[in-house]
Amino acid sequence: MSHVIEQAVQARLVASAPRAESVPATLRYDRDDPFAVRMAFPPQATLEGIEVSWAFSRELLEEGVDAPSGRGDVRVRPYGYERTVLEFHAPEGVAMVHVRTSDVRRFLKRSRHLVPAGLEHRYLDLDQDLRQLLRDAC
Template identity: 75%
Template sequence: MSTVIEHPVRARLVASAPRRESVAATLRYDPENPFAVQMTFPAPATLEGIEVAWEFARDLLATGLDEPAGLGDVRVRPYGYDRTVVEFHAPEGVAMVHIRTCEVRRFLQRARHLVPDGREHEFLDLDQDLTELLRDAR
């Protein structure tokens, strides 16, 4: 049984209008998927009115604290002294949130305590993954 980290954060939603809305979000790390993190937004914070979770590389989040990172659906970059910007690109548009950098660092530190950088492969269950892949192929 693995330990899953769920770290609540306040994300400031950046909209085209001048006001900025603060929303609850959760950063999540599961050692059973050691290369990835999730950021989940509750239903009231989304256009669809349903909970939305984005999954992306843990390394992307870590790199984006110090320099722009990402070319795909999720991009991360530092913003000012104490903020990190996370952009989520979808066919419907782009959502951009600001998160306090210290909160992201705290979350990543907790994740690294469970699975140190460079040792993610040790936490993969390749036999189980292969079994699931072959089961789906039938």
């Protein structure tokens, strides 16, 4: 069984223009980093013209599907029944995207199948993380 789940989603980039632009994005979950989710945007969807990836907690995404969640750089909230809004705050500004809630729920279900909620700590390799930290310190 694979240790990584990737799911393509259509994200609607909300801008000041009257029409929201659809951009491809990818939700990614890796069992080796069990607390985190990543959302990647391709170069054509970013101001810098390079792929941009945001990392945030799986718990934040789970909570944000049903109620506003987050206070930092990433915030998630429902938008009606069919959409979930993700806000990405950076020094350059705020990017706001809408994603189908059904896609987010399907992704979360797949991630919980890989690593059940509440059991993430069992998938951490603290010895490896400590070795990496000490190696980087030298």
